[in-house]
Amino acid sequence: xxxxxxxxxxxxxxxxxxxxxxxxxxxxxxxxxxxxxxxxxxxxxxxxxxxxxxxxxxxxxxxxxxxxxxxxxxxxxxxxxxxxxxxxxxxxxxxxxxxxxxxxxxxxxxxxxxxxxxxxxxxxxxxxxxxxxxxxxxxxxxxxxxxxxxxxxxxxxxxxxxxxxxxxxxxxxxxxxxxxxxxxxxxxxxxxxxxxxxxxxxx
Amino acid sequence: xxxxxxxxxxxxxxxxxxxxxxxxxxxxxxxxxxxxxxxxxxxxxxxxxxxxxxxxxxxxxxxxxxxxxxxxxxxxxxxxxxxxxxxxxxxxxxxxxxxxxxxxxxxxxxxxxxxxxxxxxxxxxxxxxxxxxxxxxxxxxxxxxxxxxxxxxxxxxxxxxxxxxxxxxxxxxxxxxxxxxxxxxxxxxxxxxxxxxxxxxxxxxxxxxxxxxxxxxxxxxxxxxxxxxxxxxxxxxxxxxxxxxxxxxxxxxxxxxxxxxxxxxxxxxxxxxxxxxxxxxxxxxxxx
Numbered sequence: 001x002x003x004x005x006x007x008x009x010x011x012x013x014x015x016x017x018x019x020x021x022x023x024x025x026x027x028x029x030x031x032x033x034x035x036x037x038x039x040x041x042x043x044x045x046x047x048x049x050x051x052x053x054x055x056x057x058x059x060x061x062x063x064x065x066x067x068x069x070x071x072x073x074x075x076x077x078x079x080x081x082x083x084x085x086x087x088x089x090x091x092x093x094x095x096x097x098x099x100x101x102x103x104x105x106x107x108x109x110x111x112x113x114x115x116x117x118x119x120x121x122x123x124x125x126x127x128x129x130x131x132x133x134x135x136x137x138x139x140x141x142x143x144x145x146x147x148x149x150x151x152x153x154x155x156x157x158x159x160x161x162x163x164x165x166x167x168x169x170x171x172x173x174x175x176x177x178x179x180x181x182x183x184x185x186x187x188x189x190x191x192x193x194x195x196x197x198x199x200x201x202x203x
Numbered sequence: 204x205x206x207x208x209x210x211x212x213x214x215x216x217x218x219x220x221x222x223x224x225x226x227x228x229x230x231x232x233x234x235x236x237x238x239x240x241x242x243x244x245x246x247x248x249x250x251x252x253x254x255x256x257x258x259x260x261x262x263x264x265x266x267x268x269x270x271x272x273x274x275x276x277x278x279x280x281x282x283x284x285x286x287x288x289x290x291x292x293x294x295x296x297x298x299x300x301x302x303x304x305x306x307x308x309x310x311x312x313x314x315x316x317x318x319x320x321x322x323x324x325x326x327x328x329x330x331x332x333x334x335x336x337x338x339x340x341x342x343x344x345x346x347x348x349x350x351x352x353x354x355x356x357x358x359x360x361x362x363x364x365x366x367x368x369x370x371x372x373x374x375x376x377x378x379x380x381x382x383x384x385x386x387x388x389x390x391x392x393x394x395x396x397x398x399x400x401x402x403x404x405x406x407x408x409x410x411x412x413x414x415x416x417x418x419x420x421x422x423x424x425x426x427x428x429x430x431x432x433x434x435x436x437x438x439x440x441x442x443x444x445x446x447x448x449x450x451x452x453x454x455x456x457x458x459x460x461x462x463x464x465x466x467x468x469x470x471x472x473x474x475x476x477x478x479x480x481x482x483x484x485x486x487x488x489x490x491x
Contacts, residue, residue: 104403131428142321145426147428165421165426166417166418166420166421166422166424166426166428167414167417168417171413171417172410172414175409175412175413176406176409176413179406179409180405180406189405192405193405196402196403196405199402200402203402
């Protein structure tokens with residue numbers, strides 16, 4: 001009987017311990033997502049020349065998909081215009097937007113010159129998000145600040161926005177995308193995104 | 204003159220800027236034309252000249268020229284540090300300017316950077332922001348590029364405070380090459396950013412406008428990113444994002460400006476008192 005009680009206490013203690021460890025992991029996981037993504041980027045940069053554009057794209061595709069919430073970002077960048085798109089258009093936009101995101105990483109992070117990422121701090125936002133403050137040290141230039149905004153998705157965290165040296169990628173893209181949608185329409189927006197993907201692949 | 208006149212001047216700038224601040228880009232039609240004009244000038248004149256400059260000028264000289272003009276900008280930085288009541292930062296920037304002007308051979312070598320003394324990024328536009336003057340509408344100026352209603356007088360103030368503007372006081376033969384060199388060097392340094400815009404932007408005008416306005420906002424906050432920025436973005440999905448900067452009404456803006464100016468003036472008073480005390484102490488020592 002005593003043994004059973006002890007077992008129950010041990011079980012409860014164990015559960016509590018597990019819960020607190022889980023809570024710690026949860027709060028640390030946003031940081032882990034960024035840490036893993038930045039490590040992946042540096043790894044691809046180091047092999048950048050050897051891999052070529054398509055090699056970098058293939059390596060970065062899972063890294064970007066597993067760290068970014070691309071469908072959500074695609075929805076936010078068109079703002080209220082999202083509701084006006086039909087299912088097929090929404091799917092098309094999410095698809096080309098995802099390709100553009102991976103392509104721009106593959107194009108812009110193509111070689112390694114001694115750059116290093118450092119995570120400086122993290123903070124929670126009022127709406128339950130997490131901001132990871134980090135910076136990229138460049139060998140011959142001022143460091144670039146990278147602030148990542150993450151939201152919880154299922155049991156993990158995903159990047160929603162990146163603010164580089166104070167410029168929000170999400171806000172910038174939303175201004176551009178909504179302006180094009182309103183002035184020139186959906187087909188032009190898709191054509192312009194595809195043109196950018198092609199240009200990245202050519203260079 | 205003094206505080207009262209200065210306060211009136213600031214308030215008049217504030218009202219002019221605020222009257223224009225209904226939307227962040229009400230002059231889009233004009234601005235787009237100016238943007239296209241500048242783009243053409245850049246493609247056919249500035250870019251080829253800057254490329255020639257880069258081609259014929261050794262990297263060492265290019266860096267030296269950049270350092271020289273950047274060091275002269277140090278005068279503006281120190282002045283604006285003081286106007287924003289950032290007194291310890293102004294001391295560091297003054298030290299940086301003095302070191303580079305002497306040991307750095309007139310500013311051609313950035314000695315201060317090598318000892319870890321980075322230059323702060325301050326200008327009169329940020330000073331006006333600290334004083335509570337709203338940013339006002341976005342404006343694209345011919346040959347000059349992106350600016351705002353608040354940024355225009357601020358740019359003029361900074362130019363007036365920069366020693367490089369007074370090269371003509373020495374002689375015309377020095378002045379012209381100095382100004383050309385400064386412009387070519389600035390364009391050559393912007394090459395990377397312009398290439399990035401060309402590659403990344405779906406609409407170059409909107410991309411330039413948004414990144415310019417956000418970059419200026421970030422400088423106002425000394426590079427600090429608010430943890431609410433993206434929550435705001437999610438909440439206001441139905442609204443224009445750039446409108447975020449311009450939401451406050453006239454009364455609130457006026458109140459903030461008055462308060463900011465009051466606190467800056469208070470800091471000035473304290474500094475003046477410290478100087479007064481120091482002077483008295485020196486006088487006292489003299490008479491001993």
